[in-house]
Amino acid sequence: MMNIALIGFMGVGKTTVSHALSERLGIEETDIDQWIVEKTGRPIAEIFEKExxxxxxDRETEAIKELASGDGRILSCGGGAVLRACNVEALKRDGVIVLLTAEPETIFERVRCGKxxxxxxxxxxxxxxAHLMEKRRPAYEAAADFAVPTDGKPVEQIAEEIAERIGDKL
Ligand SMILES: Nc1ncnc2c1ncn2[C@@H]1O[C@H](COP(=O)(O)OP(=O)(O)O)[C@@H](O)[C@H]1O
Ligand SMILES: O=C(O)C1=C[C@@H](OP(=O)(O)O)[C@@H](O)[C@H](O)C1
Ligand SMILES: [Mg+2]
Known part of the structure; x- marks a missing residue:
């Protein structure tokens, strides 16, 4: 079976939607950031600070290389994962790439309290x-097989839309 990779800017809901989609489709999921945290024993912020x-x-690329070559799972990527071409190639090789989007105001409301x-x-x-989103937009759009806007939608509805769009691709 192929992988389903969720990509998009920070706060679009990749990690959250991944859980819902995993429940809905009965497919295992791995959050790439979480995988890195477990491997290193360090929170993402600490890796940025110390290393x-x-x-x-580099750790992200290593994780994607390993996880994308598995036998079919949902991969919730970090927001910067598709900025390296080799990561996109690895995710595309045997997977469908789903872009989640949201307006900058929505993102801000979702991530403002986090550290x-x-x-x-x-x-x-x-x-x-908004500035960083515009800068990254070409990379997100080029990598994606299709996009799902998330503004004002409950997580379950987003998971349902993805499941419908993927349909017989699986
Ligand atoms: N569709 C949604 N509607 C409302 N809040 C959401 C939605 N999707 C995610 N969130 C919330 O936004 C925050 C960021 O979500 P997260 O899944 O961590 O995003 P990402 O992994 O893309 O950075 C979390 O607090 C999450 O509960
Ligand atoms: O956009 C980015 O550069 C990043 C997004 C984060 O993941 P989320 O998109 O899940 O927040 C995490 O990988 C790291 O903090 C860098
Ligand atoms: Mg995440």
Whole structure:
């Protein structure tokens, strides 16, 4: 069976929707950030702080390489995972890539209280989120097989839409 990779900006709901989709389809899921945290014994923010962003990106690439070659699961990616072409290639090789989207205002409301996203440290505002989203948009759109907007939708509805769109691709 092929993998289902969830991609998109921080706070679009990749981790949350992944759980719901896993329940709905009866397919195991792995959150790539969580996998890295378990392997290293360090929270993502601490990896960024102690080892730097490039070291985190290398760990992310290693995780994707290993997990994408498995026998079919839902992979909830970090928001920066598709910025490296080799990651996208690995995810595409035997998988469908689903892009979740949301407006910057929605993202801000969802992530403003969290402290676990080092990329937004010191930049927790709608303007910066909109700027970084525009910068990343081409990479997200190029990697995706299809996109699902999430603004104003309950998680279950998003999971249902993905399940419908994937349909017989599985
Ligand atoms: N469709 C949604 N509607 C409302 N809140 C959501 C939705 N999806 C996710 N959230 C909330 O937004 C926050 C970020 O979600 P998360 O799944 O961690 O996003 P990501 O993994 O894409 O960064 C969490 O607090 C989550 O509960
Ligand atoms: O967009 C990014 O660069 C990142 C997104 C995070 O994952 P989420 O998108 O699940 O928040 C996490 O991988 C790390 O903090 C970097
Ligand atoms: Mg996540």
């Amino acid at each position: 730097g962003e490039q070291a985190f990106r 676990s996203r080092p990329v937004l440290n010191g930049n927790m505002n709608v303007g910066y989120i």
